[in-house]
Amino acid sequence: MVDWFWKRRRPEGRALSLRSKDDLGDTTRVDFEELAPDIDTYLGQAAYLQLGYFETLTRLIRATPGLSDKESLSRAAGAALTKHQGLVGLIRERDLDPTEIMLPFREQLDAFRRETLGARPQETMLSVHLTAGLLDDFYFTLSASYGETGRRVAQILRADHDRQAIVDIVNRTIESDPEWRSMLALWGRRLVGDTLLVARSALRPSGLAVADEMRVEPVFTELMAAHSRRMDAMGLAA
DSSP states (O other), X not given: OOOOSOOOOOOSSOOXXXXXXXXXXXXXXXXXXXXXXXXXXXXXXXXXXXXHHHHHHHHHHHHOOOHHHHHHHHHHHHHHHHHHHHHHHHHHHTTOOHHHHHGGGHHHHHHHHHHTXXXXXXXXXXXXXXXXXXXXXXXXHHGGXXXXXXHHHHHHHHSOOOOHHHHHHHHHXXXXXXXXXXXXXHHHHHHHHHHHHHHHHHHOTTOOOXXXXXXXXXXXXXXXXXXXXXXXXXXXXX
């Protein structure tokens, strides 16, 4: 596995709980104690990811000709920026410099964004919707490891992402030319590997042992199920 994230000392006695965004109660509990990153790593990664989505959506606004679509994309960009600002606020409350906390992940996460940019705006829109959805789910799940700070992160990530407009644009594109359906379905499947690599690398930079993989598997099964639902909602076979 690519060593994307710095390895830092992890606090003891934490567990990661897989939970629905609509229900902060326990559903499936998986013991991850030594797999979750330390809280500064967690906040830095999550904050920089949201900043990256804001940047990508801002570029899409410039590349999109229709005024209505521009306005719709601006709402999605604003939602990503709001999440970023909320996470940065938590970093500052810890008397830390957000730039310093995010900087170790800039190069690696920028590379991930470059890998998931499409050749066409519609592909990039789909990338944002699918990768942000999957990683928001993942970081929401990790939030159970961090006590009160984690609960506040969960509230930030639960906020409306305003990406329905992206779904609407993609759906209109498919309706305009059926060939888009197979092209975008293939693109959506291609995104999964790179996105799961980000998630797995966040858990343990040096890679997961066989026993750890077995503990992680239920979480990634749920992440993939949610990804499939997002694809299905757009009429794209996952």
